[in-house]
Amino acid sequence: MAKESDNLLVVPPVPAESPLDAPFPSKRMLVNLGPSHPAMHGTVRAVVELDGETIHGMKLDIGFLHRGFEKTCENVTWTQVFPYTDRLNYVSSIMNNVGYAMAVEKLCGLQIPERAQYLRVITSELHRMCDHFTLVSAMGLELGAMTVLIYGMEARDLIWDRLTELCGARLTSNYARVGGVSRDVPEGWGEKVERTLDRAAEMADEIDRLLTRNRIVIDRTRGTGVISRADAIDYGFTGPCLRASGEPYDVRKASPYLVYDRLDFDVPVGTNGDNFDRYLMRMEELKQSDRIVRQCFAQMQPGAIASDDPRFVLPPKPEVYGTIEGAMAHFKIIMEGIKVPAGEAYAYVEAANGELGFYAVSDGGGRPYKLGVRAPGWNMLMALPQIMEGHMLADLIPTFDTVNMIGGEVEQ
Amino acid sequence: MKRFVGMWLVIGAVLVGLVGLFAAFYALAALGARGAVALGFPGFFGSAIVNAVTLMAVTLMTVAALLTVAERKWSAAMQDRIGANRILVLGKFPLGGVPYLLADALKMLTKESIYPAARSKFLFELAPVLAFSPTFALFAVVPVGPEVRALGQTVGMWVANPDAGLLWIFALAGLSVYGTTLAGWASNSRVGMLGAVRASAQMISYEVSLGLSLVGVMIAYRTVNLQAMAIAQGVEVLGPVPALGLLLQPLGFLVFFTSSFAETKRAPFDLPEGESEIVGYFLEYSGMKFGLLFLAEFVEVVILAAVTTAVFLGGWHPVLFEGWLKAHLDPLAFGAVCAASFLAKVILLTWLQLVIRWLLPRFRYDQIQGLCWKLLLPGALVNVFVTAAAVLVDPSLQVLAWIGVVEIVAIFGITMAVSKPKAAHGGHDHGDAHGHAAHAAGH
Numbered sequence: 001m002a003k004e005s006d007n008l009l010v011v012p013p014v015p016a017e018s019p020l021d022a023p024f025p026s027k028r029m030l031v032n033l034g035p036s037h038p039a040m041h042g043t044v045r046a047v048v049e050l051d052g053e054t055i056h057g058m059k060l061d062i063g064f065l066h067r068g069f070e071k072t073c074e075n076v077t078w079t080q081v082f083p084y085t086d087r088l089n090y091v092s093s094i095m096n097n098v099g100y101a102m103a104v105e106k107l108c109g110l111q112i113p114e115r116a117q118y119l120r121v122i123t124s125e126l127h128r129m130c131d132h133f134t135l136v137s138a139m140g141l142e143l144g145a146m147t148v149l150i151y152g153m154e155a156r157d158l159i160w161d162r163l164t165e166l167c168g169a170r171l172t173s174n175y176a177r178v179g180g181v182s183r184d185v186p187e188g189w190g191e192k193v194e195r196t197l198d199r200a201a202e203m204a205d206e207i208d209r210l211l212t213r214n215r216i217v218i219d220r221t222r223g224t225g226v227i228s229r230a231d232a233i234d235y236g237f238t239g240p241c242l243r244a245s246g247e248p249y250d251v252r253k254a255s256p257y258l259v260y261d262r263l264d265f266d267v268p269v270g271t272n273g274d275n276f277d278r279y280l281m282r283m284e285e286l287k288q289s290d291r292i293v294r295q296c297f298a299q300m301q302p303g304a305i306a307s308d309d310p311r312f313v314l315p316p317k318p319e320v321y322g323t324i325e326g327a328m329a330h331f332k333i334i335m336e337g338i339k340v341p342a343g344e345a346y347a348y349v350e351a352a353n354g355e356l357g358f359y360a361v362s363d364g365g366g367r368p369y370k371l372g373v374r375a376p377g378w379n380m381l382m383a384l385p386q387i388m389e390g391h392m393l394a395d396l397i398p399t400f401d402t403v404n405m406i407g408g409e410v411e412q
Numbered sequence: 413m414k415r416f417v418g419m420w421l422v423i424g425a426v427l428v429g430l431v432g433l434f435a436a437f438y439a440l441a442a443l444g445a446r447g448a449v450a451l452g453f454p455g456f457f458g459s460a461i462v463n464a465v466t467l468m469a470v471t472l473m474t475v476a477a478l479l480t481v482a483e484r485k486w487s488a489a490m491q492d493r494i495g496a497n498r499i500l501v502l503g504k505f506p507l508g509g510v511p512y513l514l515a516d517a518l519k520m521l522t523k524e525s526i527y528p529a530a531r532s533k534f535l536f537e538l539a540p541v542l543a544f545s546p547t548f549a550l551f552a553v554v555p556v557g558p559e560v561r562a563l564g565q566t567v568g569m570w571v572a573n574p575d576a577g578l579l580w581i582f583a584l585a586g587l588s589v590y591g592t593t594l595a596g597w598a599s600n601s602r603v604g605m606l607g608a609v610r611a612s613a614q615m616i617s618y619e620v621s622l623g624l625s626l627v628g629v630m631i632a633y634r635t636v637n638l639q640a641m642a643i644a645q646g647v648e649v650l651g652p653v654p655a656l657g658l659l660l661q662p663l664g665f666l667v668f669f670t671s672s673f674a675e676t677k678r679a680p681f682d683l684p685e686g687e688s689e690i691v692g693y694f695l696e697y698s699g700m701k702f703g704l705l706f707l708a709e710f711v712e713v714v715i716l717a718a719v720t721t722a723v724f725l726g727g728w729h730p731v732l733f734e735g736w737l738k739a740h741l742d743p744l745a746f747g748a749v750c751a752a753s754f755l756a757k758v759i760l761l762t763w764l765q766l767v768i769r770w771l772l773p774r775f776r777y778d779q780i781q782g783l784c785w786k787l788l789l790p791g792a793l794v795n796v797f798v799t800a801a802a803v804l805v806d807p808s809l810q811v812l813a814w815i816g817v818v819e820i821v822a823i824f825g826i827t828m829a830v831s832k833p834k835a836a837h838g839g840h841d842h843g844d845a846h847g848h849a850a851h852a853a854g855h
Contacts, residue, residue: 031602039688053606053777142688144679144774150491216680216773393606394776397688 028056031393035064039142039397042407044381046396053393058385062411069412073371077337078104078178081368086172088356088373088409091134092127094120094163095351096409097176102257103347103358104178107340108312115303116180117258122296123175124349125289126163126193129200130156131352131404132282132289136207139279139401143220148207155203158196165189178338179313180306190297197290204286212283221275225387225399228273235386236379239354240281241403245273251350262299265292275395278402312338337366353377353404375409430752431745434557434569437466438747442563449565459567464552467571471755472551476710477513479762483710485509486763487770520703528599528696535598540697540704543591546584547712553577554718555639557728557751562744569728569751570639577638578630581719582623585675588712589615592677592684595705596693607693610777611677611684617784618674624792625667628799629723632660632812642727646734649813654731657724660812662819663795665724667788672716673765674780676709680772683780717761721754725761728754 029050034040045061069088073081085096098120105112137152160170165186167175175182211217227237232245242249250267252260268284270277306313310329319326342364348357354376361370380403388396441459448458481496485508488495496509527536557569574580589612596608630636632655633644641657649655658665674681685692694705721727730737730753738746775783802812 029602031606038691050606140773144682144686144688145772146487147491147770150493154492210771211773214773216775216779219779220773220776392776392778394683394686394689 026051033396035061039400041138042405042410044405044407044410046384046400048393048396050393055388055391055393055396058388058396060381060384062381062407065407065411067412070371070373073368075367077366078340078368079333079337081371082176083172083174086174088375088412089131089351089353089377089406090171090408091406092124092131092352093171093173094123094127094175095349095356097173098124098258099347099349099351099356100358100360101176101178102349103345103360104340106345106347107343107360107362108178108338109341110179110307110309110312112180112307113304114259115184115300116305116307118296118300119181119185119305120176121258121260121263122193122293122300123163123166123173123181125292125296126159127173128352129286129289130159132286133159133200133204135401135404136211136279136282139398140207140211142397142401143217145210145214145217148210151203151206151210155200158199162189162193162196165192177306177313179309180304184305194294194297197293201287201290204283208283212280218276220394221279221398221402223272223274223276224391224395225275225278225402226273227383227387231383231386232273235383237354237383238376238379239350239352240285241278241354241380243268244270244277244281246271251348251355257347257349259296259299263292263295265295275398275402339364339366348374351376353380353406353409356409373409373412375412377403377405377410381405381410427752427756430755431748433748434751434755435744435748437463437569437751438557438560438562438567438744440466441567441569442565445565445567446563455565455567459565460571463569464571467556467569468548468551471556472548472711472714475755475758475762476707476714477517478510479710479714479766480516480707481509481513482763483766483769484512486766490767490770517703520700520706523699525699525701526696528601530600531696532598532600535594537701539591539595539598540701540708541591542594543588544704544708544711546587546591547708547715550581550584551715551718553580553638554715554722555642555727556718556754557747558642559639560743560747562747568639569747573637573639575637577641578626578636578723582619585622586619588675588708589619591705591708592693595697596684596695599696601696603690604693604695606690607684607686607695610686610690611693613777614674614677614681614683614780617781618671618788621667621784621788621792622671622675624789624796625664625671626723627792628661628664628795629657631796631799631803632657632809638722638727642722642729645726646729649809650817653813654726654729654734655809655813656726656731658726659816659820660809661724661795661799662816662823663791664799665720666823667792667795668724669720670788671784672720673768674784676712676716676765678709678713678765679769680774681780682774683777686774713762713765714758717758717765718754720761721757725757 031048031050032045033048034045035043040046043064045064047059047061048055049057067087069084073084076084081100082097085100086093088096101120133152133156137149137156140146140148140152163173163175164170166189167173167183227235227241227245229245229247232242233247237245238249238251246269248267248269251257252265253267265288266284268281268288270281312333314320314333315326315329320330321327340360340362342362344359344361346357346359348355350356355374356376357374359370359372359374360368363369384396384399384403387399391399441462444458444460444462445455446458448461449455485495487493496512497506499506499509499511499515501507501511552571553574555568555570555573559566559568561567592611592615593608596604596606596611629641633641635641635644645654645656647655649659653659677684685694694702697705728750730749737749741749798815799812802815803809805811
């Protein structure tokens with residue numbers, strides 16, 4: 001039987017100013033939240049030191065999901081890395097695919113066809129919506145409003161259904177390829193997506209009506225989990241969390257990639273950097289992503305979905321089966337991997353949580369020499385102890401939600 | 413349309429069934445009374461014993477158990493889900509999820525009880541009992557139906573009718589905090605301890621506003637006896653409108669409803685559980701001991717709805733068509749109709765609690781204390797003074813009724829005004845107990 005006093009920290013009493021101010025001896029309590037805890041989604045452990053219900057010191061213990069992503073990638077061909085990137089931020093995997101593909105294409109100096117760029121943007125934005133729906137509904141759930149969760153899940157699952165039709169998987173999409181994307185859209189997919197977006201917008205409205213003007217939600221999230229603009233920049237925040245603090249940095253605007261410079265969308269920026277602003281960022285970005293997808297469908301022209309450079313892209317199936325050149329090219333790419341020119345490149349995209357960067361080094365062989373990932377969730381998770389210092393235990397839960405730590409990308 | 417008609421048919425059938433049931437209960441109580449008289453005891457001994465079985469063990473427990481199913485089905489309806497329908501009777505009929513009631517009970521009873529090694533052995537066993545029994549015993553003084561003469565005996569639809577009815581309720585509601593506190597403390601778990609501290613702080617605070625909100629009712633009806641209160645609510649005060657507690661004490665009703673909601677420890681007041689934060693004071697409990705803590709919550713919901721009905725919603729008065737019913741039915745049938753309408757009101761109130769529970773997120777620990785001490789308590793105090801003054805001016809309750817009407821109109825007006833979307837965020841949400849209480853206390 002463990003001794004009761006093992007983990008209780010006795011706080012030395014404050015010297016009394018007068019004999020009448022008798023110091024009240026107090027003890028702090030260490031509480032483990034996680035690794036298996038209903039609010040610690042994505043297996044992370046938070047060791048919280050509590051004085052009553054106030055947090056004085058907090059240690060984050062990550063590594064329960066560590067899979068050695070970067071090392072694993074050195075042992076597979078450039079193409080085989082794609083399924084691994086799916087498991088980084090598993091809520092919005094296509095953006096990981098796209099980011100990695102862009103790093104490799106930068107090394108190869110490869111231009112990809114316009115249609116492939118549009119398809120990448122469409123799927124990325126759809127997955128951004130999935131990510132935001134997940135976050136908002138999980139926040140509702142953990143504040144105690146479970147109904148919101150179910151509404152968010154309905155919208156998310158509808159979008160996932162459309163993505164399943166496109167790439168065959170709900171979660172692990174594995175959609176992008178070096179030089180393009182893996183498949184073109186099925187017949188009539190565009191209209192279906194627009195119907196799905198209509199329904200998703202309805203659900204977002206429903207959530208908005210339940211949460212945004214709800215007194216309890218405002219009380220719980222306004223002024224909790226605050227991080228200032230300067231601190232957010234120092235910690236390396238990116239994405240909605242940085243914008244909630246008032247810094248209007250969005251990779252899609254700051255250095256437009258793919259076709260983002262042709263699309264008309266707004267980037268919401270907050271002022272307070274608290275949980276409520278971070279929540280509002282997500283609600284607004286849902287609408288903006290909706291706009292982007294509809295514009296893409298309007299602008300997209302028929303055409304090739306992958307580059308036709310035989311050094312990097314698999315030949316079409318009829319050629320593989322019908323010609324000796326095609327069969328050999330297919331064999332070489334599959335067995336040896338594409339030969340990426342030696343060098344290093346860093347490509348970054350605006351993922352749902354912020355700037356997702358891939359740093360790829362090639363020695364000219366068929367496998368990555370080194371692959372590094374800049375995961376947006378990491379920086380935000382590491383700021384939590386500072387954000388939560390002196391706040392209440394109950395505030396930790398919405399804060400943990402709105403910084404949206406995803407175990408898969410934080411612990412590569 | 414077919415569904416709509418079907419729904420009303422089912423509701424009508426249930427009501428008729430309830431009337432029949434309560435007629436049978438009256439007859440049983442009268443039989444009990446006759447038996448007691450035959451053995452040389454006063455008649456109400458026998459009827460009290462029979463009522464303890466029929467009302468508390470049968471009616472109350474059935475409603476509470478059905479509430480667990482209703483919660484599943486109603487939350488499913490609100491969330492575009494189907495809800496519990498996997499258990500099929502005769503391989504075909506889900507029966508609206510009702511078989512889950514038996515499955516849950518069976519599961520609780522047969523699950524392994526796991527004991528934390530460092531528990532306080534006696535208190536760990538005692539806590540679920542302490543949480544359950546005071547709440548359960550609260551129902552004893554609630555008058556479900558009027559006094560009726562049947563089989564040569566005068567019997568009432570209650571277990572006991574002490575003169576200090578409301579005080580009994582306060583006393584026992586205060587006791588139930590021991591169960592939750594001890595449950596968290598005896599299991600020697602830090603998280604459970606946090607839940608226990610939250611539970612005790614919350615329940616003790618809300619006990620205060622709970623008590624104060626009823627003082628106005630006591631002043632208005634000049635009694636603390638619940639049966640006398642129910643009779644007084646049948647008296648007409650504004651033309652044909654009877655002196656319902658809701659009419660005389662709208663502010664008291666809001667404060668009482670909110671406080672009783674907090675007493676039941678359900679969302680938005682479910683901080684002692686706070687399943688995403690600290691999981692709850694019953695974290696270390698398993699098997700039927702957990703089941704008892706779990707069921708205590710549902711029983712509490714039903715009982716506090718019953719008390720609210722008895723004090724504010726006219727008790728067992730059917731209110732609608734009461735005069736006609738009284739003139740055309742024989743006394744036993746009229747009593748049964750009254751008792752059925754009481755239960756119908758209780759079910760309506762529990763439904764309201766379900767809706768609120770599934771709509772709103774939970775408060776934070778300090779906010780819940782702020783709501784109690786800064787809004788509800790001053791509101792209740794204002795109510796006491798206003799009521800006392802009005803009764804002093806006009807003992808016939810006319811003035812109080814008019815004040816009540818003004819209050820109701822004001823509360824509705826303010827709620828409607830602030831529930832309109834504004835450009836800036838930060839309005840009150842409508843239909844929310846907190847919002848109502850806030851407006852009520854504000855004017």
